Amino acid sequence: MTTENYLGALTGVRSGKRSFYPEYVRTAERLERAVGALDRISRALVRTGEGPRALVEAVVRAAAEHVQADWLLFAVADGALRAARPRFLLLTGGELVEDERLFPPDALAHLRILRSRPWEAGDPAESGVRVPMTLDCEPVGGIAARPAPGMDIADTDLAVLRVLANQAAVALHNSYLVHATMQLRGRTEALSEAAEQQARDLAARNAELQETQRRLIEVMQRQALDDERHRIARELHDSVTQDVLSAGMMIEICRAEMTEPGADLAALREKLTGAKDLTRHAVERLRAAIYALHHSESEPSGSLPVLLERLSTVHLPTDLTVSVSVHGEPVPLPGEAEHSLLRITGEALFNTVMHTNAARARIRLDYRADSIRLSIADDGDGDPAQLRRMLRLSSATDLAGAHRGLANMRARTEELGGTLSIRRSRIGGILLLLEIPLPLDTEAA
Known part of the structure; x- marks a missing residue:
């Protein structure tokens, strides 16, 4: 080139x-x-x-x-x-x-x-x-x-x-x-800010909901105790009236016999002693009614063991001593479940006071891995076989109000998914045993 x-x-x-x-x-x-x-x-x-x-x-x-x-x-x-x-x-x-x-x-x-x-x-x-x-x-x-x-x-x-x-x-x-x-980033930042605000709103609403639920549980617990107190007060009012009327009639009879010549002083003394016992018994029941009516909203709420302790003090006649023992690690329960267990316990204690000659009653609450066991035992003269028979009859026919307490207790137990059994207690009287499975179905409770 x-x-x-x-x-x-x-x-x-x-x-x-x-x-x-x-x-x-x-x-x-x-x-x-x-x-x-x-x-x-x-x-x-x-x-x-x-x-x-x-x-x-x-x-x-x-x-x-x-x-x-x-x-x-x-x-x-x-x-x-x-x-x-x-x-x-x-x-x-x-x-x-x-x-x-x-x-x-x-x-x-x-x-x-x-x-x-x-x-x-x-x-x-x-x-x-x-x-x-x-x-x-x-x-x-x-x-x-x-x-x-x-x-x-x-x-x-x-x-x-x-x-x-x-x-x-x-x-x-x-x-x-x-x-x-850039648009996606701005949108992401806006969504992130909205999500954070929503999370804050949800946290605030959750806190409000928890506080409302806590107050509702407290109200339900107080209501359970108040219902039990008022029911017992009504029943005690009727029994106190009967005792006072019986004692008054006994005293009137003694006064009439004292005016007669040749009156049997030993028999009169025995009748007056009976009138004295009726009066003492009426005073004790009246004290229980007064206590039930005066200890209500001023008391703070508490866990189920604490509520059982308070419930035991509602039934105050001095001839019945109630003790409460708790075993296992307590677990929180829905308010409805605690309310039902309190009502069942209150019904059982009331039956013990009204229908047996028990001097002692024991409430035992056992927390187990998969269940809760609640038992109420007494040393009275009740017959477990007769109560089981009455419970079966109450399921088959209307007993015009007789033994409806037992039927109510069983119904409440079944609503919690549990079972109710009646046995002879180790201290000689009636043993009511409830067994509730865990965890509880909150909708059923």
């Missing part, structure tokens, strides 16, 4: 006597424009963070300046880069136009081609130049321009336009990703 051929390959011009210098000048100008275009490309592409429109405007102005265009069109193909805005933009006379009705006819022809997909990059243009814009080797639009008169467009100029178009496609896609990420 000759020296001229080497020089032409390196500089893009041919050496010659008359043409060397003009071609050299044109090549130098193209090289200068190419370097300027690369600088404008870099300045245009770093505006990605400003949003898609600012990027498109910068690319359009850089491309138009490079080819000194009368007008320059940037267009995205239909169906491509769906988030890109604007979809097309024309620079003419220094103004940016988006309304295709204002486009020159030749620019409008280029727009129709650029928006079609796919289109061949080699399609001849009726006027001006046109280069494709590709992304992942797929046509996504392009740039078309009408250079100024006398402007010679070389392959290097088209290469610069292709670089601008392709980089614009990548930058548009990246700009969309940046803005989508």
